[in-house]
Amino acid sequence: MTEVTAKDSDFGDKVHISSHPVISHKITTLRSSTTRCGTFRAVLRELTYHLGYEATSRLSTKPVQISVPVKTHDGETHVDHTGQKLVERVALIPILRSGQGMVEAMTELLPNAAVHHIGMYKVAGANPVQYYNKLPRQCDADVAFILDPSIITSQTTMSVIQILKKWGVKEIHVISVLASRTGLQAIVEKYPDVYFSLGAIDEVTETGELLPGMGDAGDRQFGTVAADEDEEELMHPSRRKRTLSEAL
DSSP states (O other), X not given: OOOBOOOGGGSOTTEEEOOOHHHHHHHHHHHOTTOOHHHHHHHHHHHHHHHHHXXXXXXXXXXXXXXXXXXXXXXXXXXXXXXXXXOSOEEEEEEEXXXXXXXXXXXXXXXXXXXXXXEEEOOTTSOOEEEEEOOOSSOOOSEEEEXXXXXXXXXXXXXXXXXXXXXXXXXXXEEEEEEEHHHHHHHHHHOTTOEXXXXXXXXEOTTSOEESOOSOHHHHHHTOOOOOHHHHXXXXXXXXXXXXXXXX
């Protein structure tokens, strides 16, 4: 299946979809069924760094005075120089669990950024459920970067955007490797002030999966697989309780 061709202009001026050949090459590695979890994690990290580099181009700077060592015939001296320093307070918001694999690359770019995790899980036929939130009571950021490898139906991303807006952050920027066309369009229509930096656009199936996608990013990062029916039965709390009673 060929990849969906999409341009920034298809979704407005706040959406950037990479056309870089190296990004396309690395996304292909993520997609491949033969890519093992260690390689998957490494390539996701690399993609995050490149996408994050573009996403952070909107940050502003202010002049700062520094001294720079300069070698001379007599040894070394120091000269004054006016450099630049980032102004905004930045928060990274990885959506657990798959967004965790994007944090390290972003903290390399922004070592002073705060990291606030938000955990969401999907419920069939209902809105996503928040199960973890480490946002401080008082908003401590001017810009928040939401980190999630993929945007599918848009519900999870929109839930987190709503949480961050209620928190009070002024600017929100989503960084994802893949996004569905319909999911992205839904978010842009509801939140036209949110920025996006994306690697590629996919379609979405009737069952709510990206096509071609890259599989479950969390499972592929951490080497976990979906349980089969026998394992699910053993993991069910009531089943475990019966088993323990029988053992006693």
